[in-house]
Amino acid sequence: MTSTELAREPLQQRIKRKIKQTLGPWGIFVEGFIRNPVMVGSIVPSSRFTIRRMLEKVDWENTKLFVEYGPGVGTFCQPVLDRLPRDGMLLVIDTNPLFIDYLRRTITDSRFVAVNGSAADVEEIVRAHGHEKADYVLSGLPFSTLPKGVAPAIAAATYRVIRKGGAFLVYQFRPKAKTFMTPHFKRIDDAIEPINVPPCFMWWCWKDED
Numbered sequence: 001m002t003s004t005e006l007a008r009e010p011l012q013q014r015i016k017r018k019i020k021q022t023l024g025p026w027g028i029f030v031e032g033f034i035r036n037p038v039m040v041g042s043i044v045p046s047s048r049f050t051i052r053r054m055l056e057k058v059d060w061e062n063t064k065l066f067v068e069y070g071p072g073v074g075t076f077c078q079p080v081l082d083r084l085p086r087d088g089m090l091l092v093i094d095t096n097p098l099f100i101d102y103l104r105r106t107i108t109d110s111r112f113v114a115v116n117g118s119a120a121d122v123e124e125i126v127r128a129h130g131h132e133k134a135d136y137v138l139s140g141l142p143f144s145t146l147p148k149g150v151a152p153a154i155a156a157a158t159y160r161v162i163r164k165g166g167a168f169l170v171y172q173f174r175p176k177a178k179t180f181m182t183p184h185f186k187r188i189d190d191a192i193e194p195i196n197v198p199p200c201f202m203w204w205c206w207k208d209e210d
Contacts, residue, residue, distance in 0.1 A: 045072060055076075060083045064087065065091060067092070067136070068091075069092075070119070071114070074092075091115065091134075094114070122158060134163065137169065139169070143170075143172060144177050159185065163207070165206075170202070171202045172203075174201070178190070187208055189204040
């Protein structure tokens with residue numbers, strides 16, 4: 001902003017902007033949570049321990065398309081990009097334009113694509129970006145508190161879009177969330193990561209057949 005624009009900026013907006021600048025991504029994350037808490041699992045981003053454990057079972061050499069639902073301020077994005085092959089793509093989907101705008105401004109990797117949309121439309125979004133199937137899909141969306149009908153729709157669409165041998169990687173704070181995956185995925189590995197706020201349940205839902 002120019003000096004003239006800053007002088008005309010209302011005091012409340014100026015204070016808000018200063019706070020966001022000071023807090024950086026944390027400020028964006030908190031604002032996103034306040035605007036739409038139903039779609040954000042926790043007010044605290046995932047720990048590095050959760051990130052490492054969630055991604056350790058991925059066959060990175062054979063990953064061309066990695067999809068993430070609800071990326072927030074990109075806690076998982078750079079760790080995924082660090083592991084992703086040079087010809088791979090990280091496609092993130094979020095209903096919150098605040099998060100999508102932030103990610104588009106801060107992640108310049110050519111393999112990264114951010115879409116403002118619903119995870120329930122993942123099949124159409126994947127096709128629109130030149131793929132038929134995803135190798136892996138990661139989600140921290142709060143399945144247990146999503147509006148009625150949304151969680152089952154996302155789980156079903158995710159199963160359809162994942163290739164044979166791929167997996168749906170899910171981390172949640174309520175064990176009930178697993179019930180949305182079991183109608184579709186016959187083989188599910190699970191674990192708990194205690195070094196996270198709050199401690200989270202983790203599932204690797206494998207697609208063993210087409």
